């Protein structure tokens with residue numbers, strides 16, 4: 113048993129030193145983060161809000177909802193909305209980098225503790241796809257809506273039509289067009305697609321995932337983020353997982369569902385994330401330098417895991433005990 117050994121990249125207010133957090137030792141190379149085992153007793157509830165990347169405002173918002181007794185579903189929706197509205201985040205919502213034709217197209221999904229799911233893909237002109245996804249889940253007989261139909265549904269539900277292409281993203285796209293080389297790069301930014309998982313005070317789990325997808329993607333391309341089981345999966349009996357990075361590889365391995373199923377079989381969230389990354393690694397040995405994939409996961413007890421192919425993947429996590437941003441462990445030693 114050792115104390116947590118997280119690499120803190122940012123110091124946040126209200127950070128409390130975790131006391132007595134049990135750790136599992138892990139022999140995989142390059143661990144920066146040790147798997148966390150919750151301090152909670154078997155049936156104790158450990159509320160948490162956790163998200164991919166360095167997104168303290170979003171996670172703070174989700175945590176506020178949880179602290180005030182709100183549902184995990186409200187928490188993830190509210191948290192994701194913060195990033196969707198943030199013009200500086202160029203991979204989510206307004207300000208997202210466009211496809212190769214200059215159109216910002218958004219993908220998002222949400223899943224609640226009952227196992228209900230709603231999603232939108234290729235949605236344009238609407239700032240909050242996560243909320244449209246929730247409406248699809250709660251107010252239609254469907255789970256997944258695309259393109260114009262999704263936009264019409266959003267408009268008829270009271271969402272406003274807005275221009276999502278900011279000057280900064282337009283300029284970046286125009287610069288890209290000079291060479292127009294389509295080569296998705298390893299994303300090691302501190303800020304990207306947001307996948308968020310939460311447990312509320314009732315112990316219920318929900319998740320959300322929202323993105324503008326890969327920059328300069330082919331028109332019509334949809335990634336993993338809005339697809340149930342790939343970008344996100346929640347099973348209230350077991351836990352939840354969400355993904356970021358090269359969606360094609362996550363889709364091919366149905367990564368988030370895989371992680372939840374591995375936890376069902378007894379893996380810790382950390383072990384499950386590592387195994388899901390290794391599935392991708394095994395099939396891509398000679399092109400690992402070309403892309404990043406990262407996962408985060410929680411189990412029913414509030415234990416967490418996070419693992420990526422490359423270094424540089426950060427995780428933001430709030431519990432009553434601790435608020436932190438840390439770098440996940442990663443598979444490759446040379447990145």
Ligand code: SD4
Pocket residue numbers: 203299304305323324325326334335336337355356357358359360
């Ligand atoms: C996608 N997974 O569209 C998303 C992109 C992403 O960090 O997560 N970028 O493939």
